[in-house]
Amino acid sequence: MTAPQEENFMRKIQAEEKIEPKDWMPEAYRKNLIRQISQHAHSEVIGMQPEGNWITRAPSLRRKVVLLSKVQDEAGHGLYLYSACETLGISRSEMIEQLQSGVAKYSSIFNYPTLTWADVGAIGWLVDGAAIVNQVSLQRTSYGPYSRGMIRICKEESFHQRQGYEAILELAKGSPGQKEMAQDALNRFYWPALMMFGPHDSESAHSQKSMEWKIKRETNDDLRQKFVDQTVKQIEVLGLEHPDKAIKWNEERGHYDSSDLNWDEFWSVINGNGHCNRQRIEHHVAAHEEGEWVRDAITAYNDKKRAKKAQNAA
């Protein structure tokens, strides 16, 4: 027998009403959301590293300011998402602790290194592009604060993808060496970008429940298909070769057929054995520890201000 509260909860979900922080919700719904939103927040924050790597080396002042603004946006997106997650009763420090100890995951894409300048363009175009497909769908997620966060993020994200594509376009239309660099970045980032949508629906541990609760609105495979379809034309316009030799329009399905992914690689990177997993977390810990003096200074300043206020009031 279902409790009346649970019935009421499911009624709201089915009626496309949002669930808000103070509403009753099943413990598993809360847990599932905390896992997904915190993972999303961590991805925004860890995602600053591969691109941050190139801020000082971007090829022009224009590219530098663009990249700097993009990375700054990612920090903002992390903050929106941490705030949304905190409404579920988990503290910021618990989330950071879970990230640094490996309990919480972040998107496996950020464990790939950015070897050349073209990689930065590929990330904006493909990685942010894939993230947008996912996030557009999540604007309709059933949890109110998450949905509102997604709407804000989507508004800002489009610039990220366009600046990336523009950077790649310039390389693709440049010297043979530049074009080769663009092709190489595409070849390396295309597959991991497809993996961002997660395992096949049949292999996804959280998918079914998440769909039922409308935390997720479209399945991993459907979202991945959308991305595959939209990317074909974009590669064509660049004049680059499609990394998937099996890509073929399927009239009957109305979609492109494509090769299956290297799932061994996917699981290996998720489980900590990507090129940069250890480096990313070590850097996060170091940055946090090296920032201790800033937090101390803020606390000291705030104490001083409070004391002054108390003195003036007396």
Added chain:
Amino acid sequence: MTNITEKLELFEVFVRSKRGLDHKHIGSLHAEDHEQALEYARDCYTRRTEGVSIWVVKSDDICASQEDDAECFYDPSDDKPYRHATYYVLPDPVNNM
């Protein structure tokens, strides 16, 4: 691990996107006091001219009704349909009134 957010208070942020419109809840943040909350809100939530005015309110200071108690809390007098415009059927030529 010391975490500064736990020593700070939680604020709710409301932004007026342009003059003549209402302030709208846009998110929350941790800050030491109102002044700092305003500065953080500006840095975080208005990076692209999203607003012309910001309100910050301590989350603890908000007194909220419980949505689940809606039925007994509200009394919209639904048994008095004559309080709605649609109750009155007027001749077609003047029905746009």
